[in-house]
Amino acid sequence: MTVLIDQPIWPAHDTVWAHIVSDASLSELHEFAASAGVPRRSFDLDHYDVPARLWTELVERGAQPVSVREFVRRLEASGLRVPQRDR
Template sequence: MAVLLDPPLWPRHGRIWGHLVSDESLAELRDFAARAGLPERGFDRDHYDIPADRYDELIALGATLVDSRELVRRLRASGLRVPARDRRRTGPRTADRPALTDPP
């Protein structure tokens, strides 16, 4: 019952990125993202890609910073983790199947 952030470690597009997940439900994650004003294009199947400059704001809104291993452990335990093999599939974004993107 938490929205989690891992440390921003992934360089892309001139920024450093991390991940925002829920350990409860995608509805919780999407509700949190909407309250934070995160763009829908940042959603990637089971997480949002988050630039480092948004971390303080997200933590102030209630996200919990955890290390990357803890984030993945809790995401898997929740049953929400999308396996890597399923991330490679592409197609149009829908409510049931958002489009896949390259890593942040």
């Protein structure tokens, strides 16, 4: 299992956000998020939105930091990507 995390560069709600995904399965992603205390309501079809304040903790828990480009490439390769138009 590899949980990936991009950089917290997405502004909203007075902070910036990162995303976490799994390159293997949604169940692994949900398990990782739950173990880190990320609420299920943060899940958006193929990823979790996570505030910048959690970034270091998630990396310490095993999330692999990658560039946004790598993040999207690996999510698409996993077959778990939900295209924007389907959202």
